[in-house]
Amino acid sequence: SKVDIETSSSGHERISVSELPYMVNKAKLIERIRELVLEKKLEGITAIRDESDQNGLRIAIDVGRDANANVVLNNLYKQTLLQTSFSFNMIAINHGKPETMSLKQILVAYLEHQREIIRRRTEFDLKKAQDRAHILEGLRIALDHIDAIIELIRSSNTSEIAKNEFINRYQLSDKQAQAILDMRLVLLTGFELAKVETEYTELVKSIEDFKDILA
Structure with a gap:
């Protein structure tokens, strides 16, 4: 149990119980003490x-003036369920195999499992953010040279020719060049331009955060 020994203003000691062991019935415990x-x-x-x-559980046990609260508490531990023990199955699946593990081994395995989950999730989020930032970098280049981009598209006989020109002229990747070809005209409005910059800035910060987590 979780207990505290309190001393009243008159000097009397009291054992205050605020938590009981697993499966211990409060009413039966009090009756047994009585x-x-x-x-x-x-x-x-x-x-x-x-x-x-x-506000919670509280059992108050008043100790006589001539008694010692710590001695009384030790006797309560010995003779009642104020202190008890129970057994449970310590077999767990660890790395795909059943093992009998100590409490420390279980906790360590659990922490390793959580690290693996966080690592995988962060790697996934990092890759997704990097891919999106890569596309936005291409769109930012295109929006900075929008007149030349439009003229290049107009003068190209096919979209493939235009895409290759983007790649060669602006050192873009295939995905970036394709994203420019797929770019909607609404991106040319001031509001949409600001949204691209905001999203890119936020992605750069997220990428740094993900890298810090992995490190």
Whole structure:
């Protein structure tokens, strides 16, 4: 149990219980303590009260003036379920195989699993952000040279020729060149231009964050 030893203004000690062990029934525990006190198997206890309310569990055990609260508490641990133990199955699947593991081994395995999840998720998010930033970099170049881009498209007989010209003239990748060909005219408005810049700035920051996480 989780307990605190309190001292009142009059000098009396009190054992205050705020948590009980797993599966221990509060009412039965209080009844058992009372029985042991009546049978004089537990000494030093003058009163026991259930003071639990909406704020949580609280059992108040008043200790007599001539008794020592720590001695009383040790006797409670020995003779009641205020302190108890229970067993549970420590077999876990670790790296695809069942193993009997200690609590520390289970915690370490769990942390390693969480690291792997975070690493995979961050690598996925980083790749997605880098791919999108790559496209936006191409669009930013095109928007900076929009008159030349439009003229190049007009003068090209096919979209493939125009794309190759983009690649050669502006050192763009195939994906960037294709994104320029697929670019909507609405991107030429001031509002859309600002959105491209905002998205690119945010992606650059996200990419740095993802790299920091992986590092």
